[in-house]
Amino acid sequence: MEKIAIITSGGDCPGMNAAIRSIVRTCLYYGITPYGVESGYKGLIEGRMEELKSANVANSIHKGGTFLRSARSEEFHTEEGQKKALKNIEKNGIEGLIVIGGDGSLTGANVLFTKYGVPVVGLPGSIDNDIYGTDLSIGVDSALNTIVKSIDMLNDTASSHDRTFLIEVMGRRCGYLAVTAAITVGAEAVLIPEVKYDLEAIIEKIRKRYTAGKSRSIVLVAEGVGSAYDFGKAFALIGGFDTRITVLGHLQRGGSPTYFDRVLASRLGMEAVKQMKSGQYGVMMGLHNSAVVPVPLNVVLSNKKALDPYLLEIADVLS
Numbered sequence: 001m002e003k004i005a006i007i008t009s010g011g012d013c014p015g016m017n018a019a020i021r022s023i024v025r026t027c028l029y030y031g032i033t034p035y036g037v038e039s040g041y042k043g044l045i046e047g048r049m050e051e052l053k054s055a056n057v058a059n060s061i062h063k064g065g066t067f068l069r070s071a072r073s074e075e076f077h078t079e080e081g082q083k084k085a086l087k088n089i090e091k092n093g094i095e096g097l098i099v100i101g102g103d104g105s106l107t108g109a110n111v112l113f114t115k116y117g118v119p120v121v122g123l124p125g126s127i128d129n130d131i132y133g134t135d136l137s138i139g140v141d142s143a144l145n146t147i148v149k150s151i152d153m154l155n156d157t158a159s160s161h162d163r164t165f166l167i168e169v170m171g172r173r174c175g176y177l178a179v180t181a182a183i184t185v186g187a188e189a190v191l192i193p194e195v196k197y198d199l200e201a202i203i204e205k206i207r208k209r210y211t212a213g214k215s216r217s218i219v220l221v222a223e224g225v226g227s228a229y230d231f232g233k234a235f236a237l238i239g240g241f242d243t244r245i246t247v248l249g250h251l252q253r254g255g256s257p258t259y260f261d262r263v264l265a266s267r268l269g270m271e272a273v274k275q276m277k278s279g280q281y282g283v284m285m286g287l288h289n290s291a292v293v294p295v296p297l298n299v300v301l302s303n304k305k306a307l308d309p310y311l312l313e314i315a316d317v318l319s
């Protein structure tokens with residue numbers, strides 16, 4: 001294998017640059033020429049790719065976002081778009097494609113592999129931690145550190161005013177960020193898409209805590225379960241609490257990757273190149289019990305990552 005191209009696609013996450021750097025440097029170590037595709041599948045369709053030298057990834061491991069840029073491409077969902085992408089892969093002599101992204105991006109990689117025979121290896125990159133086949137995805141740890149730091153600050157002002165804060169975090173289909181954040185900030189309650197909630201029971205619990213002398217309440221809301229503004233209105237109306245809302249939004253996707261994400265991205269990137277060299281394609285490199293392992297893309301994409309009920313238990317018991 002002489003030429004490998006790299007794509008970052010879908011929602012960006014801290015650690016993508018560290019993964020690109022790792023792939024580039026590992027490729028060069030093995031005498032492979034790495035190419036960077038700009039703006040995900042959109043750039044692949046438009047033929048926007050360039051050779052990457054070692055210097056292109058210098059001073060990048062600590063930077064958030066993705067210097068290759070990312071996009072969500074509608075055109076790639078069409079056969080016409082896919083064929084344009086394939087043409088550019090062939091025209092540039094690309095023999096393997098490493099895709100860093102979430103479920104949608106990995107689905108695109110699987111289409112290129114199964115339908116057109118392109119050798120692909122995927123890396124899980126998404127702050128949501130909703131990708132099956134890996135204990136953690138690149139970006140999750142950084143996003144959680146940002147969330148926890150932000151909520152610690154909100155906690156200060158909430159305590160000064162005996163307020164109830166509803167804090168909305170990302171996670172369209174998955175409550176991982178909300179539940180793990182709830183554990184680490186000592187939230188009173190957490191609302192996530194995977195679990196049915198009883199609003200009146202939560203409000204009653206908060207009321208009792210105030211009566212027992214608690215100076216503030218924190219409720220984590222995963223965006224997939226509904227808007228924190230709507231829940232906030234109910235908390236103020238039914239509970240009569242002095243309620244405030246904070247939506248953390250895209251803050252969670254930015255910033256310098258943590259030590260953990262830098263190491264994870266470096267490991268996954270290196271193993272992705274080794275996987276390409278081994279000739280076993282159509283897989284995603286995942287983290288399983290601290291080891292990096294290849295997981296077939298069809299397994300990744302046909303399974304839903306379940307939220308560990310133990311995390312919910314911890315959040316509930318300690319709240």
Ligand code: F6P
Pocket residue numbers: 011102126127128170171172223253
């Ligand atoms: O999938 C990652 C994610 O950050 C989700 O948590 C969020 O709902 C979505 O992307 C936001 O997407 P966009 O940046 O396109 O608004």
